[in-house]
Amino acid sequence: MKKRIAIIGGGASGMMAAITAASKGAEVTIYEAKERLGKKILATGNGKCNFTNLVQEDSCYRGTDASFSKPVREAFSMEQTLDFFKKIGIEPKIKNGYVYPNSEQAASVADALVMELRAKKVKVITEQVYSVKGSEGSFLVKSENGIAEFDKVILCCGSPAGMKNPKEFTGYQLAERFGHHITPLLPALVQMRCKEKWFKTVSGVRTEGVVTVYENDKLLAKEKGELLFAEYGLSGIPVFQVSRFAGEAVYRGSRVTCKLDLLPNYSLDEVTELLQNRLLSLKNRTAEEMLTGLQNHKLNYIMLKECNIEPVTDSKKAYKPEDLQRLAKLYKGLTCHVTELNPFANAQVCAGGVDTSEIEPETMESRLVKGLYFAGELVDVDGTCGGYNLQWAWSSGYVAGLHAGID
Numbered sequence: 001m002k003k004r005i006a007i008i009g010g011g012a013s014g015m016m017a018a019i020t021a022a023s024k025g026a027e028v029t030i031y032e033a034k035e036r037l038g039k040k041i042l043a044t045g046n047g048k049c050n051f052t053n054l055v056q057e058d059s060c061y062r063g064t065d066a067s068f069s070k071p072v073r074e075a076f077s078m079e080q081t082l083d084f085f086k087k088i089g090i091e092p093k094i095k096n097g098y099v100y101p102n103s104e105q106a107a108s109v110a111d112a113l114v115m116e117l118r119a120k121k122v123k124v125i126t127e128q129v130y131s132v133k134g135s136e137g138s139f140l141v142k143s144e145n146g147i148a149e150f151d152k153v154i155l156c157c158g159s160p161a162g163m164k165n166p167k168e169f170t171g172y173q174l175a176e177r178f179g180h181h182i183t184p185l186l187p188a189l190v191q192m193r194c195k196e197k198w199f200k201t202v203s204g205v206r207t208e209g210v211v212t213v214y215e216n217d218k219l220l221a222k223e224k225g226e227l228l229f230a231e232y233g234l235s236g237i238p239v240f241q242v243s244r245f246a247g248e249a250v251y252r253g254s255r256v257t258c259k260l261d262l263l264p265n266y267s268l269d270e271v272t273e274l275l276q277n278r279l280l281s282l283k284n285r286t287a288e289e290m291l292t293g294l295q296n297h298k299l300n301y302i303m304l305k306e307c308n309i310e311p312v313t314d315s316k317k318a319y320k321p322e323d324l325q326r327l328a329k330l331y332k333g334l335t336c337h338v339t340e341l342n343p344f345a346n347a348q349v350c351a352g353g354v355d356t357s358e359i360e361p362e363t364m365e366s367r368l369v370k371g372l373y374f375a376g377e378l379v380d381v382d383g384t385c386g387g388y389n390l391q392w393a394w395s396s397g398y399v400a401g402l403h404a405g406i407d
């Protein structure tokens with residue numbers, strides 16, 4: 001008799017698990033709470049779906065045990081991902097290593113997966129699952145309109161990241177009922193809220209810079225790229241990349257600060273020299289006018305305010321020699337205090353999830369309950385921005401589907 005497999009969650013990892021298990025001869029049913037499969041995929045990569053990345057480094061994957069994802073990613077690599085998607089019709093378009101479908105439409109990725117599910121005769125039930133009970137060889141899945149029995153279950157429920165009502169997310173409860181533990185859940189790849197009032201003045205400014213996060217005085221993470229200032233604090237890709245570390249430190253109750261290097265192409269000495277030269281050469285200007293063209297004028301204004309220099313005073317009178325040094329230090333390391341991260345609704349991903357010490361990385365099977373498997377973001381693995389979260393969904397979905405299908 002064919003193995004009956006239930007997959008709870010028809011997102012990226014669930015669809016990959018279903019296609020893989022069905023291709024090994026299993027009879028597969030996907031339960032999806034939403035009206036269509038792969039809804040989150042539609043929002044990825046600003047609607048273009050950055051589905052993997054040519055650069056694969058261990059540091060792109062995080063989690064309480066950051067090494068957990070490695071054997072899973074090796075079992076279904078980026079190269080295998082590209083092959084798989086080509087086979088189902090998705091030609092890649094590569095930009096600086098970031099991989100998108102050539103159509104630049106996230107919907108084509110979701111649609112191609114759905115077509116493949118249809119070809120593999122996977123049954124789709126668009127109902128929410130309320131409970132999964134049982135153990136080895138017999139699981140009862142209770143959904144909105146019925147109860148069905150399965151030999152194996154793969155939990156692929158995703159995370160509350162990007163959800164308007166994160167409290168409605170029940171995936172972790174399904175895992176907890178089997179005795180699994182959930183590590184602290186924090187929004188990641190998200191904006192950081194800061195204490196400083198001057199953010200209101202610089203809201204909307206974008207600039208190249210480096211953001212460095214400290215927990216007390218310990219350096220946690222550093223990223224370069226386009227910083228975006230918002231009324232509440234900081235946004236932009238480099239901020240997203242470091243946000244998970246800041247979030248964990250805030251969660252631990254530590255003092256969390258960011259230093260912003262707003263002139264990353266100059267050393268501190270070069271900035272000091274530049275300011276000295278400008279003071280000499282740019283005559284008849286106010287303190288603020290002397291900085292025009294060096295950085296965004298709103299940022300220049302904040303620098304002066306932080307140095308207690310009056311912007312409208314004649315520059316010759318405004319600046320004492322030590323002020324130029326202080327100003328240079330500010331451009332190279334403007335400090336802001338992180339109070340919290342923006343909530344799950346704004347986050348691209350969730351840090352934390354089902355404790356990986358309770359999962360076999362070779363198979364993605366539970367170490368507590370035989371026949372129960374996990375995949376995707378439900379698990380305590382998260383990736384950096386750049387296609388790594390979907391790569392994790394494909395790799396873990398493949399491994400779970402393969403072993404549920406053959407073991």
Ligand SMILES: Cc1cc2nc3c(=O)[nH]c(=O)nc-3n(C[C@H](O)[C@H](O)[C@H](O)COP(=O)(O)OP(=O)(O)OC[C@H]3O[C@@H](n4cnc5c(N)ncnc54)[C@H](O)[C@@H]3O)c2cc1C
Nearest residue numbers: 009011012013033044045129157158162376377387389390
């Ligand atoms: C705005 C945004 C942009 C992103 N952009 C990118 C990107 O460009 N590249 C990238 O790599 N990653 C990106 N991500 C992250 C990526 O989308 C996720 O990591 C990935 O979709 C996770 O796949 P998953 O299968 O684990 O979960 P999901 O795709 O969330 O799928 C889980 C599914 O399970 C269903 N479900 C949950 N509980 C139940 C239940 N009890 N019964 C039935 N169904 C249930 C949910 O409705 C959902 O459809 C982005 C995320 C967001 C929010």
